[in-house]
Amino acid sequence: MACCRPGGLDVNDSLADVKALVFDVFGTLVDWRGGVAREAELALAPLGLQADWAELADDWRAQYQPAMEEVRSGRLPYARLDALHRRNLDLVLQQRGWAAQVDDATRQSLNRAWHRLDAWPDVVPALARLRRRFLLAPCSNGHIALMVALARRNGMVWDAVCGAELARDYKPQAVVYQAAAAAFDLPPAQLLMVAAHSSDLAAARAAGLRTAFIPRPDESGPGRGEQRASCAVDASADSLLALAAQLGC
Known part of the structure; x- marks a missing residue:
C-alpha cells in the first residue's frame, strides 16, 4: 500500500x-575520485612527479576502509578522518617511492583535497x-x-x-x-x-x-x-x- x-x-x-x-x-x-585526482595533479605535478592521477586517487581511497577498521576494532582510538587520510596519503606516497620528494607542507595541503x-x-x-x-x-x-x-x-x-x-x-x-x-x-x-x-x-x-x-x-x-x-x-x-x-x- x-x-x-x-x-x-x-x-x-x-x-x-x-x-x-x-x-x-x-x-x-x-x-571524491575526480576531486582528489585534480588536487593530486595540482600538488604533485609541479614537483616533477607524473602519474595516472585517477589511479592515485583510487589507491588513496583503497586505504579508507582498512584505516577505519583500525578504529572500529579498537586497535586505534577514534581519530578524525583528516588524520586517517593523512596516514593513508603517507602510505601511498611511500608505496610509489615518492616519500622523499613530497614535503610536509605539500602533504598537508594535499590532504585537504577531501575538503575541496x-x-x-x-x-x-x-x-x-x-x-x-x-x-x-x-x-x-x-x-x-x-x-x-x-x-x-x-x-x-x-x-x-x-x-x-x-x-x-x-x-x-x-x-x-x-x-x-x-x-x-x-x-x-x-x-x-x-x-x-x-x-x-x-x-x-x-x-x-x-x-x-x-x-x-x-x-x-x-x-x-x-x-x-x-x-x-x-x-x-x-x-x-x-x-x-x-x-x-
Missing part, C-alpha cells in the same frame, strides 16, 4: 512517518527541495569541519551535521546511525538514510533506519559504481531529484 504526501505523489507506507533525511557524502553527494570536492550536479537543487519538508544532515565518516567545508564549497544547506565524529566511531557501526537519530530527537525509523552504497544502507537498516538508494555509476570510474542496490531498501531513484519527487517535494 502507499500513502500520499501533499503534492499528490505516492510514497511507500514505510516512509510515511519519515521526518529527517541523512546522507552518505563521499560518492553519494560529492565526486565538488558535488554531483543534482545534489544542491535536490537538497533545496527536500529541505522544504524534511530535516537534513550528512551522516558521513567525515568529521564536522570536513562536512562544513564541503557544504560551504558547494552551497549545501544542513539542519545539523551528524556522523562519525558525533558517534566517535565509523560506519557501518550501528552507533553512527543511531546517534544521528538521537541528535534529531527522533526514533531511528523516522530517519531515511540515503546512499549510493548497499553496505551503508544495509547497516543503516539493521540499525533501524529507513533506506533509499541513489546510483552513482561513475563514482569509482566510468561504469564502476553501483547501478542498483544489492540489499533491501525502502526506496530507490535514479537521482536525488527523482527521490525528491518520490517524496512529494
Whole structure:
C-alpha cells in the first residue's frame, strides 16, 4: 500500500512517518575520485612527479576502509578522518617511492583535497527541495569541519551535521546511525538514510533506519559504481531529484 504526501505523489507506507533525511557524502553527494585526482595533479605535478592521477586517487581511497577498521576494532582510538587520510596519503606516497620528494607542507595541503570536492550536479537543487519538508544532515565518516567545508564549497544547506565524529566511531557501526537519530530527537525509523552504497544502507537498516538508494555509476570510474542496490531498501531513484519527487517535494 502507499500513502500520499501533499503534492499528490505516492510514497511507500514505510516512509510515511519519515521526518529527517541523512546522507552518505563521499560518492553519494560529492565526486571524491575526480576531486582528489585534480588536487593530486595540482600538488604533485609541479614537483616533477607524473602519474595516472585517477589511479592515485583510487589507491588513496583503497586505504579508507582498512584505516577505519583500525578504529572500529579498537586497535586505534577514534581519530578524525583528516588524520586517517593523512596516514593513508603517507602510505601511498611511500608505496610509489615518492616519500622523499613530497614535503610536509605539500602533504598537508594535499590532504585537504577531501575538503575541496565538488558535488554531483543534482545534489544542491535536490537538497533545496527536500529541505522544504524534511530535516537534513550528512551522516558521513567525515568529521564536522570536513562536512562544513564541503557544504560551504558547494552551497549545501544542513539542519545539523551528524556522523562519525558525533558517534566517535565509523560506519557501518550501528552507533553512527543511531546517534544521528538521537541528535534529531527522533526514533531511528523516522530517519531515511540515503546512499549510493548497499553496505551503508544495509547497516543503516539493521540499525533501524529507513533506506533509499541513489546510483552513482561513475563514482569509482566510468561504469564502476553501483547501478542498483544489492540489499533491501525502502526506496530507490535514479537521482536525488527523482527521490525528491518520490517524496512529494
